[in-house]
Amino acid sequence: MYHHLEFEKPISELENKIVDLRKFAEENNIDLNNEVNILTRRLEAMKKEIYSGLNPWQKVRLARLQERPKALDYIQKLFSDFIELHGDRYYGDDGAIIAGIGMLSDIAVTVIAHQKGRDLEENLSRNFGMPHPEGYRKALRLMKQAEKFKRPIITLIDTPGAYCGLEAEERGQGEAIASNLLHLSRLKTPIISIVIGEGGSGGALALGIADRMAMLEHSIYSVISPEGLSSILWKDSSLAQRAADIMKLTAQDLLQLKVIDAIIQEPLGGAHRDIQVVTENMREYLLGELRILSRHSPQVLLDTRYEKIRSIGAWK
Template sequence: MTSYLDFEKPIAALESRILELRDTADEGSLDIAAEIEKLQAKSAKMLADTYGKLTPWQKTQVARHPERPHFKDFIAGLFDEFIPLGGDRNFGDDQAIIGGFARMGDRRMVVIGHEKGDDTQSRLRHNFGMGKPEGYRKAIRLMDMADRFSLPVLTLVDTSGAFPGVSAEERGQAEAIARSTEKCLSLGVPMVAIIVGEGGSGGAVALAAAERVLMFEHAVYSVISPEGCASILWRTGDKADVAADAMQITAQNLEKLGVIDRIVTEPVGGAHRDQSLAIATLGVAIQEEFAALEKLDREALRRLRREKFLQIGSL
């Protein structure tokens, strides 16, 4: 059963009523098919209307929805083959950032992304998708391999930010993020980055400095979380909705600003309501992007990346 967000309470009540009527109908007490059909139409319209005018803060909640597809779901739904590779050959293997060789039809590539986990045990194991230095150094190692073997790179970004713990800072978190960003920008192979949920701070940029950056329709991408911004500006997290609106963190805002290049549509009600459709739609976009980029040589790709990021914020 779908978990409802706070702003979806009217939809939840209506869909609960539909389920009650279906249970009554199943018992054969009376024929209420017409009433159910009428309520379903009303529910569908309410859902479409609600998701057609989400605020930035509401989009943030959708981007964080626990039932939204995660890295492992995209791997299972998009690729015919995936060979994970672990470790940074220096400290250890970070489970928040996963990567390896993959095959989508006839196209082979290197895929790297954040995994948040989908239950308490897996979330702890994957550190809620917050990468540590060894995770970003693993990403660098995989991108080096992709460059060496002329394989395109796909990254799936979904993180609230890099892990802020003391141990991560002691192992060079900032340096690892900077070098991962640098590696993205210097690649001589096509790179497509997709913000599939949350794109938080340098932990996201480190895997998203690509010549083509895509975002799911209800994903968010920002230098700091709305709560973090509110706590700095107003000393309280209660104004996270105000901060989210001011920060322009939605895909629609960022496409206008030139930070991202393309918005990938989600099923009505968000990717969590129909994971299969969301994943299939993303697959089409990925194929289209790589088909266009594979025509460019190494220097053209680097030049495209350079020009893209230099133009961001220009008047």
């Protein structure tokens, strides 16, 4: 069952009212169509108003929502003949990162994605979408393979961040991320990244060096979590909402800061309301941009990618 977020409460109340009214009309055999129509129109207006005016914290909640589609949900719908490939060939296979090959329409692609769990059990095996170094090394191995076979790379980003644990440090979390940043910047094949939920810091960036960078409408991307920032600033992680307000972490903020190239629309209320709509929007974006990128020579591709990364920043 879907758990409503607090700001969605007026919507669910009105939705319930409409259901009750319909039921009442049916049971008592009276015509309340007019009333139902009025309320339905009011509901639509209310939805539009609430969802188009979400504040950053509400976006954070939506981006992390359990019901929000995860990478595998999109992969199943976007790519035909998808074959998952496992392991970094050094240490192990990291469930927090999904990697594989498949077809996007008639284009063979390599897909790399963070996978959060859709329930507690899956979350435990996926470590809540927080990769260890071997996850990033698996990603790099398969991205180099993509370059070898001239396949474009599509990455889907959805992680609270790289895992902050003892073993992750022992196996070189910093080195693994750094190495991805360096190599991705020079891969001679088009790369497109889409943040589908939560873009958590370096753990997200390690899959996010791309020729095109897009975010779903209600996704977020930041250098630190709002909880992390508020605990640093005010020694209190419960002030995360206040932190979110000043961080500029929404897709709309990032477009304005020129960190991303595009926002992909979600249906009213968020991706989980209708994954088909989001998938079609993603497909259209990916095919359109791949068409443009495939016309570039490798040198132009690399030079443009470098300039794109190079130009981010602001000083006096």
